[in-house]
Amino acid sequence: MSTLTIFYDxxxxxxxxxxxxxxxxxxxxxxxTLVDIQQAEMAQQYPQIDVAEAGRILLSLTADGQILRGLDSTHAAWSAVGKGHRTAFLRWPLIRWFADKIYLWFAANRYQVSYWLTGQARCDSGSCARRD
Known part of the structure; x- marks a missing residue:
């Protein structure tokens, strides 16, 4: 059984x-366990997860039932696979506040940011393609 379930877009x-x-x-x-929130069965399989909230911010569910949000989810995921050093600085007290604000902006604008960085604005049907 996995230690962390991540709900991603x-x-x-x-x-x-x-x-x-x-x-x-x-x-x-x-x-x-990686769960795509765009899948129809997601809400039935995980009734404790608010799909609308998961569409606004990355959510994860710990083995003991705790819901993590945003960069706490990101850090927990990378920590679970032994790579928490990659994101640990984002949870340091002086950086945390700024990182969380930037993350919230990113989450709200993730399709546009994806387009800027990858040339792909959106993924559909399991594949990513540029959408103008």
């Missing part, structure tokens, strides 16, 4: 890329 190219990186590090899925 499968329409967001940058989100999909990060989940692919995590999947490569955890190929057996024993540390992470």
């Amino acid at each position: 499968g329409f967001c190219p940058l989100c999909v890329r990060e989940m692919a990186q995590l999947r490569r590090i955890d190929p057996d899925g024993d540390k992470l």
Whole structure:
């Protein structure tokens, strides 16, 4: 059983890329369960997760039932696969406040930011493609 379940936006190219990186590090899925919030069955399988909130901010669910949000989810995911050093600085007290504000802006604008950084604004039907 995985230690952390992450609820990500499968329409967001940058989100999909990060989940692919995590999947490569955890190929057996024993540390992470990755759940695309765009899948119809998601709400039935995880009734404790507010799909609308998950569409606004990255959510994760710990093995003991705690819901993490935003960069706390990101850091927990990378920590679960032994790479928490990559995101630890984002949780340092002096950086945390700024990082959380920047993350909230990113989350609200993730399709546009994805387009700027990857040339792909949105993923549909399991693949990412540029949408103008």
